[in-house]
Amino acid sequence: MNATKKFSDRLLENVKPIWDKNHQHPFVQELGKGILAEERFIHYMKQDYVYLLDYSKLFAVGVQKALDLEMMTNFSKTLHDTLHFEMDLHRAFAAEFGITKEELEATKPTPTNLAYTRYMLNVAQNGSLVELVSCLLPCAWDYWEIGKLLRAQYGDNLSTNKYAKWIETYDSDEFAAGAKWLIQLMDQLTDGKPEWELAQIEEHFQMTSKFEYLFWEMNYQLEEWPI
Numbered sequence: 001m002n003a004t005k006k007f008s009d010r011l012l013e014n015v016k017p018i019w020d021k022n023h024q025h026p027f028v029q030e031l032g033k034g035i036l037a038e039e040r041f042i043h044y045m046k047q048d049y050v051y052l053l054d055y056s057k058l059f060a061v062g063v064q065k066a067l068d069l070e071m072m073t074n075f076s077k078t079l080h081d082t083l084h085f086e087m088d089l090h091r092a093f094a095a096e097f098g099i100t101k102e103e104l105e106a107t108k109p110t111p112t113n114l115a116y117t118r119y120m121l122n123v124a125q126n127g128s129l130v131e132l133v134s135c136l137l138p139c140a141w142d143y144w145e146i147g148k149l150l151r152a153q154y155g156d157n158l159s160t161n162k163y164a165k166w167i168e169t170y171d172s173d174e175f176a177a178g179a180k181w182l183i184q185l186m187d188q189l190t191d192g193k194p195e196w197e198l199a200q201i202e203e204h205f206q207m208t209s210k211f212e213y214l215f216w217e218m219n220y221q222l223e224e225w226p227i
């Protein structure tokens with residue numbers, strides 16, 4: 001690894017225009033201000049719930065492809081934490097808005113949601129471990145960035161924001177630790193890799209970052225299957 005510049009620094013530098021768009025998206029900004037229409041938030045919660053079911057399977061593939069016990073333990077811990085703690089947030093919000101756990105689970109993914117999770121699952125199942133990590137990373141890292149950003153921008157008004165729990169969750173130390181682990185794993189797994197492989201990894205990283213944008217957009221627009 002280059003001593004001055006880590007591969008994750010390069011990823012962050014090149015993805016900035018996409019992440020800036022994510023951070024400025026009306027869904028994210030209105031959530032931060034607490035003015036997002038409930039209908040949009042409910043659509044997101046239901047879609048994100050089934051997204052997380054598939055996303056968790058990537059951690060399971062991570063367990064399978066892990067190179068050592070420590071990696072295996074981290075993947076399995078994150079798998080457990082996503083199914084229990086992160087999805088508890090969704091279950092709690094859903095209960096608040098009158099949606100049952102069964103209803104959440106029975107949600108049919110929209111075209112965008114399906115395209116996003118199928119892209120990641122295809123890479124996870126057919127690609128290398130580092131390719132899998134490159135698909136996982138934008139979700140974990142950019143949510144942490146968004147949590148920090150919304151806390152900095154709107155943290156003073158959280159007591160009156162009905163979505164405060166969302167911001168507090170993604171800005172929490174637990175989520176920061178998960179994102180930091182994946183960043184350091186990315187740097188560890190790319191150490192000494194040739195440029196063609198780094199470019200392939202960056203392609204997945206950029207693609208899943210664009211899917212993050214599409215995910216905000218599809219929930220803001222209340223996307224459904226047209227037929």
Ligand SMILES: Cc1ncc(C[n+]2csc(CCO)c2C)c(N)n1
Pocket residue numbers: 048051052055078082086138139140141143144175178179212215
């Ligand atoms: C569309 C979408 N993208 C990212 C996340 C955030 N997220 C998913 S799993 C996880 C933990 C990984 O360590 C985090 C932070 C989400 N909920 N929904």
